[in-house]
Amino acid sequence: MPFYNCHIHIFSGQCAPKRFLEVGLPGWLDFASGGIKSFLETSMGRGIMGFLAKRKSKSLRVMARYGSFASIGTKTSQQMVFENILPFYPSGARFVVLTLNMDYMGAGDSELKFQGQIDQVVALRRKYPDACLPFLSVDPRMGTVDEIEAFVKRYIGVETGGAKPFVGVKLYPALGYFPYDARLMGMYAFCEQHGIPIMTHCTPSGSFFLGKLTASMGTPTTINNAPAHQFGKGDNAAECDAFLLPEQWLYVLRLFPKLKVCFAHMGGWSEMWPDAERNRQLAGAPSWYQKVLNLMAAFENVYTDVSYTLAETKVEKKNGHRTWHEIMKLLDSGRTPYGVPAWAAPPGGALPTPYANTLHQRVLFGTDYFMTEQEEPEADLAVKLSDWLLRQGRRDLYTALTETNPEWYLYSDFYKPWTRVQEQGLARNTGGGLVRNGTLAGAEEVADVPPSPTQVSGMLG
């Protein structure tokens, strides 16, 4: 079974708007973001970013995080960025490549433009049809509900003789939209119907909308009567967290309960450990991490991945690698050291958690390459957690995290991973693709049952 990295980025600097770096710069340097982006293409620029990434100051490290993007991304093509990661993984590894439409984030146009980014990724998939599994970035501002659905269907689906190049959808709400925006409804219906996986960014840190947050952005036409949102007077970095809050997805998931969504980054490392790097008090409210776990317990196809949370290794060392222990416990028992905390007051009322026993089946391995490159090189991230699990004697958890769980996440009507189809566990659900049984994947050895020819031709459409 191949190794899966479910979360990598390969967009080059040409894919990002010139002012993209403003997300990581102090406000007074915004005017120079274009020039700084050019400077980061030089050896000196990269060296400085590498130095900053190791500083204690959070703002310097945030700046360096985006510097790593600029220094890796601007110097190369998407193909080169992708090829750079291959040597760190076993032969036959597969990578979920996340495109990102940054043309609406209020930072101007990108050089390449989004269609150019897509075309390059399709060309890359043609060269690496098995290793490269691209996700299509969608933004509701791209058009009407029908146009967005048509756009998704143009790149995900079945074509004569096979399947189209993209295997999933990527959303990044912090760029300026709510996940419950009604323009996404057609896409959600299509994805739920065919089991197409969606990946959404879910941590307070990251890129965000750089333009002026208008009242109309807080009051889009919404799915499921989601309430209007009023933006405060804070800076965009803080205000755009509102787009990302896990509870925003309740309005979507209650309407599309079988939708397959991965909340990347487990809500964020800083949300996992409130005693570290938190700028706000929880005051009894659940953290983003707890909310993500609740959503996973409430909805059978909600996943999370460990990308980026792995990269905080410096702090982790001081704390006995508690994140790795947390991930291991989650994989092992489906429970966290704190139990599965009940979400006291989720929007829309109480949240039953019928799937609390299967959290371990929905944790995915990912690294968030190359956004973490300055903090922890991919060469290390690729192996540290898995090596640690193996040293703990938990090959089963390693297999679940890096092989079994990703296959179930990626499986759809249009993409069939390597056939380790467990006939005993198969149930065709008309609402959302395959459903696993309740057994602990990885703990049991299930014999390989190759599909029948009828199944094969059915799978290929």
Place this chain on the structure above:
Amino acid sequence: MTPLIETVFGLVFIFLCFSLITSWATEYLASRYQYRARMLHKFLSDALDDRFNAKNWGLVLYSHPLIETLGREVTKFRVFNKLGIKRRLPHYIPATQFATAFVESVLAHNKESVFQRDEATGKHVLAVEESSAAEDPFPQFVNAVESMHESEVKQTLQALIRNATAAANPLDAVRAGLMTWYESGMERVSGWYKRDTRTRLFMMGLVVAVAFNVNTFDVLHSLWTNPQMRASVAKAADAYLAQNATLPARDSVRNLDTLKARIAEVEGMLAPLQLPIGWPDAESSASDAGVVAEEGRAWRLPTPGEVWRALKKNWIGWLATALALSFGAPFWFDALKRVANMRSAGAASRAVPTGGVPPLR
């Protein structure tokens, strides 16, 4: 007239020497930082930016193998792949390759990529595409263009299609049209590059003027008032012209070691002439700030303090030097030859005849 011509001759020779250093250094930086390649890249990126189709055709072209392979260089540094191939922007793209890559990129615009699972290995592969070698690709090209959203790029391509429909091989005619467009664009890019080079020569000339402390007015004064110096400079210039019928190739300096060696050659030519050029061996402690001792000058980089102290006295002279050096080495080489001819003509007219017609009284 002779002292004047000799002085000019000497000054032109000195300007030639330093403009050679300026040109070499400028060319080295242009090669190192790919100025030509970036200008070409910017031209194509700006001219073919199609926001209505959310695609920059220029940048898409650069990832086409016909263009991308032009920028590959073999290197000992294995940075991005194990093959030791370093990728740079190509500094020149032949028109035929541009046109072919562009046509291919347009054809790919509408092309579907389909993937299947190989049942033998379980891996996903690109579905085999039916060979379309026998088909006329022109209708596909037209369809691809028609499927684009309305934009300047689409309108340009439609114009080329209209001009090509009557041709025996319409797609070749489209390629020819693209080549013509590209070549006219290259003429403009060459003009921009020349103007850009002039600016860079001035900036580098200023750096050279300060680094080697070449004050035009000091040099001029020394040549005018010191006949021995004037004679020795003229002799050096004559020797240079005798040895060099033409200037060295402009792009002969590709690395720092070669640049340093060339500078050392120029230093070897000029240092024995004891010109008022260079910085003192020991930092001057003269109370009159900016005065540089005549004795013990060396070709070395100055400290920031030395530059600051010398700035007030020398800034006009340095600027004049920079302006002169921005004309470039070919200009000063031609000027040197002309002045040499004038000197020769003047010497001939002053020669006393041994016989024949007596001089006029």
